[in-house]
Amino acid sequence: MAKLISNVSPHFSGKRTTQNIMLDVIIALMPAAVASVIIFGLRALVVEVVCVATCVASEFLFEKLCKRDCTVFDLSAVVTGLLLAFNLPVSIPIWQAVIGSIAAIIVVKQLFGGIGQNFANPAITARIIMLVAFAGSMSNWSKPVDWSRSVYGADAVSGATPLAAAAKGQTEFMPDYLTLFLGHHGGCLGETCALAIILGGLYLLVRGIISWHTPVAFIATVALMSLICGKDVLYQLLSGGLLLGAFFMATDYATTPSTKWGKIVFGIGCGLVTILIRFWGNLPEGVSYSILLMNILTPYISKLTQQKPLTGGVKV
Amino acid sequence: MKLHGIKAPHKKNTADCEPVRIPIPKTVTIPMSMHIGKPAKPIVKKGDTVKVGQLIGEPDGFVSSTIHSSVSGKVTKVDDMISSMGMKIQCITIESDGQQTLSEEVKAPKVTDFESLKTAVKASGVVGLGGAGFPTFVKLSVKDLEKVEAVVINAAECEPYITSDTRTMMDNGDYVFKGIDALRKYMKVKRFIIGIENNKKDAIAKMQELASKTKDVEVHVLPSIYPQGGEKVLVFNTMGRVIPKGALPLDVGAVVINVTTLAFIGHYLEDGIPLVEKCITVDGSAIKEPKNVIAPIGTSIADLIEAAGGYKTEPKKILYGGPMMGIAVPSNAEPVLKNTNAIIAMDEKEAMPKKTTACIGCGACLNHCPFRLDPRAIAKAYQLDRGEDLEKLCVDLCMECGCCSFVCPANRPLVQTNKLAKIKLRAYQTKKKAEAEKEGK
Incomplete structure (x- = not known):
């Protein structure tokens, strides 16, 4: 008889793998991707493809260069690329999108050791790098495309984002709730359509990829604080990157706490920082900064919210 | 409060199979250690004739056990063998005469208190x-x-x-x-x-x-x-x-x-018939006809599976017990033990361990551990050689049930790390105790 394999138990493993988790996230991002093309035109698709392709290529090349195991097939680079694209305006110059993607994968992810080792969310950090580096093009908000006139979109017509309009008190630029919910207004590619993001978020919840704790804590904190500050709660929830951040970025595995209470603390922290920036900061939007800040605090939150082993007290 | 766990596949294919007695094998090999505690001492020697139920191993110390012959026949060998756990164990090999004559020692015990x-x-x-x-x-x-x-x-x-x-x-x-x-x-x-x-x-x-x-x-x-x-x-x-x-x-x-x-x-x-045979589930992807059988203790896995209908495909892994905590045996010459409740033979597809990839920090391991341990932190403390952290993380609480490894999307060998971490913790505690005693003097 041939040699038998002899390894340590268990000899069964579950169906979930890193690859199929990432595939589920990609599936969950699809409604928002479709919505972005409908709202902003075909250029949205171009930006998304460029970001994904650059992320995958830089991961592949960097790992080849460093003689590390190739991890492009775990699809995490695809997720990073999509999320980064969702955080960019449709009019972003392609070369800037390429630089952002390279920064996300190489600087934020690979330099810290690759998948699971990065301390901050690559897509969010890259977006912030781009906000600093390309301040002009990163705040150039195109209006939704008029499909009867052009299919490509990204025309020069600039429009304010709903949050910027609200911050400046320009009520004439503030869309109604339905428009906000469907996302037919200026903003980043993937964050305008609340409907699509909620659909994707629900998919992740049903599949058990994410737990409800972070998104609920995050969104509830923003809602509660808006109410206390006398702002329009629904408007605050539906505009900006809140929903995208709460469902897709604040739930990133490597950069957020793993325990139930850790997730709740993380979500509340994100909500508070978002509100501070939105209402008292110089910027109209603060979701990215709030998540980055909380990413940095994650090790401390994890330590404080560590689950207690079931020791049953002291030995009797 | 609820304890965590996993929904593992049940695969109870043999629940309706009434156990059948297999033909008596030509030889049985009975190890002197089929229990936790000190191995038993053999009291028969080569050439002795034994009968079913006859005492062949005496308990050595309190936590030990008696061992009886499962067949009638002649002792052909009493020597050391390497067990599936990698330890040297005395084994008694008996050649069966096929008669299965019951020993005179066997009689219903008188129990009054x-x-x-x-x-x-x-x-x-x-x-x-x-x-x-x-x-x-x-x-x-x-x-x-x-x-x-x-x-x-x-x-x-x-x-x-x-x-x-x-x-x-x-x-x-x-x-x-x-x-x-x-x-x-x-x-x-x-x-x-x-x-x-x-x-x-x-x-x-x-x-x-x-x-x-x-x-x-x-x-x-x-x-x-x-x-x-x-x-x-x-x-x-x-x-x-x-x-x-x-x-x-x-x-x-x-x-x-x-x-x-x-x-x-x-x-x-x-x-009064002592523990000389065992009902065993024979199943797994490499088994032709999954069924329950009753086999004399000491029957080799090879004989057992042959008597149970043989293999469907070539087995790549054979387990004592179930797939979650079972022990993978090095060869099919290993005998059936007292505590063997199943022999699972897996084909290549089922047996091949999946490739281990990097931890993505999903937290599935700690969110599925019944005792709320953190296998990720344990692995880190183990790699960094931190006995103190292992003590705080209570790795000695781990029962090695395998839930963490089962749910890990990166297929990390978490149970293995926990086992190694336990050894490291024991060494750390022994050292600490010795140091404390030294200072005490």
Whole structure:
């Protein structure tokens, strides 16, 4: 008889793998991707493809260069690329999108050791790098495309984002709730359509990829604080990157706490920082900064919210 | 509070297969250690004639066990062999004469009180048949019987594939209750709880029917969440008590006993035949006809599987026990032990370990650990050689159930790391103790 394999138990493993988790996230991002093309035109698709392709290529090349195991097939680079694209305006110059993607994968992810080792969310950090580096093009908000006139979109017509309009008190630029919910207004590619993001978020919840704790804590904190500050709660929830951040970025595995209470603390922290920036900061939007800040605090939150082993007290 | 666990596939393909007795093998190899504790001392030598049920190994020390011949025939060898755990163990090889003549030593024990019950259980050679193999009489050696509030009968059988306990309940239900009668009478136990996972409908019905004739036996139907049959998990889910770290079930008023062990005791008190054969589930993707068989202890896995219908495809991995906690044996020459409840043979597809990739920090391991340990942190502390952290993380609490490895999307060998971390922790604690003693002087 041939040699038998002899390894340590268990000899069964579950169906979930890193690859199929990432595939589920990609599936969950699809409604928002479709919505972005409908709202902003075909250029949205171009930006998304460029970001994904650059992320995958830089991961592949960097790992080849460093003689590390190739991890492009775990699809995490695809997720990073999509999320980064969702955080960019449709009019972003392609070369800037390429630089952002390279920064996300190489600087934020690979330099810290690759998948699971990065301390901050690559897509969010890259977006912030781009906000600093390309301040002009990163705040150039195109209006939704008029499909009867052009299919490509990204025309020069600039429009304010709903949050910027609200911050400046320009009520004439503030869309109604339905428009906000469907996302037919200026903003980043993937964050305008609340409907699509909620659909994707629900998919992740049903599949058990994410737990409800972070998104609920995050969104509830923003809602509660808006109410206390006398702002329009629904408007605050539906505009900006809140929903995208709460469902897709604040739930990133490597950069957020793993325990139930850790997730709740993380979500509340994100909500508070978002509100501070939105209402008292110089910027109209603060979701990215709030998540980055909380990413940095994650090790401390994890330590404080560590689950207690079931020791049953002291030995009797 | 609820303990975490996993929904492992059940694969109870053989639940309806009544066990069949296999033909007596030509030779059996009986190791002197099929239990937790000190190996037994062989009392026969090469050339001796032995009969079924004859004592061939004497217990050495308190935590040890008696061992009996499972066939009648001639002893051909008494020497050391390497066990599946990699340790040298004395084994007695017996060539069968095919007669299966019962030894004159075999007679029903006279049990009149708790002492004689313990003596009988010790003489029967029974050990924990759920898989652990802890000598049962040691477990029953309770100094203060007042402390025993309930006997929890472990019939959860949470491991995939295995159905031998299910068959015990279906075919030998009466003996389970005879065992209960003995414990009630001589141990003065007032409450019995039978814990069964809800995927064994027929066995539950049978137990409920028998329990309805008594006043003190409760049948607890438990959800099929692995590891429901873990001792601490079972006591928590039936009695609502947490067994503290380092303590025994008795410290919270429970004695946990496997259902097949109890049925064996019931049987033994009637006819006095010691533990010489075992009902075993033979299953797995490489097995042609999954079934339950009754085989003499010491039958080689090769003989057992051949008698059970052989392989469908070439096996790549063979297990003692189920796929979650079973031991992968190095060859099919290994014998069936007292505590073997299943032999699982896996084909290449089922056997091949998946490739390990980087930890993505998903937290599935710590969110599925019944004892709320953090395997990720344990792995880190282990790699960094931090005994102090391992102590804080309570790695010694780990029962190696395998939930963490099962759910890990990166297929990290977390159980293996935990096992190694336990060794490291013990070394650290020994060193610390020695240092403290040195300073004390």
